[in-house]
Amino acid sequence: MRQFIVLLALFYVCEGVTFGQLCNGNPDNEMRTSDIWGYGHYGARREDGTHTGVDIVCEDGSVVYAPFDVTLVRGLIIYLNKPERDPVNNGLMMRGEGLCVKLFYIEPDKTTGTVLKGERIGKMMRMQSVWPGMTSHVHVQLCDKSDPTSYF
Template structure:
């Protein structure tokens, strides 16, 4: 019974969470729609798999912000095979009862805490790897569930 109460409390905390501005130049967290490389919505087709995140428009070199008070939980390597080195970084974060990762970000630091609106780091040069794509930060929940409801 106690586990059910804790789970329900955690779910109610997460339900009211909304990401504030994630990237400079995109105050409303505009999502990547369709471009020559595909679509940025959760579940979009990616040849032999489905897209497991949500893409938020962010220009190469732009500042990436903490969407709410977060704990930095270390670096993420986006492509485990070592390909696409120019954009092969990200960071894992926890806050507001959520665990999520931001891909294509060069973090300023890997551990510690940040308050909402503080700088996490810099958007990496996506155009150097995917010319013509709508540059974006990929938001992926640690459990790979759909992050759309938080935007």
């Protein structure tokens, strides 16, 4: 019964959450559609399975903002043993509004502490240096790998 109440409380907290502007130059959080590398929606096919996040368009070098009031948990290294992806190998894990969120392809300004919605948390890494022709984007993934689309 206690687990049910905790789950219900998490659902209630998350129900009304909407991400604020994630990237400078994209006030509506436009999602990556298709390009020569594929699609950016949740569940899109990938070589190694399916896409477990959504891709929000962001120009290389653009400022990235906190999508809501968050506690920064830690920095992320996305790819292990793939030095060719070093230019885009960073990310950030954060918690807030009952959600745990990972953002990929950003160089965080810091990796711990609290940040208010709309404050700068880092900058977009140079995606074009690794995947020329792909629409540059921040990959947004919930820690439990469920679909984050409804939060945009």
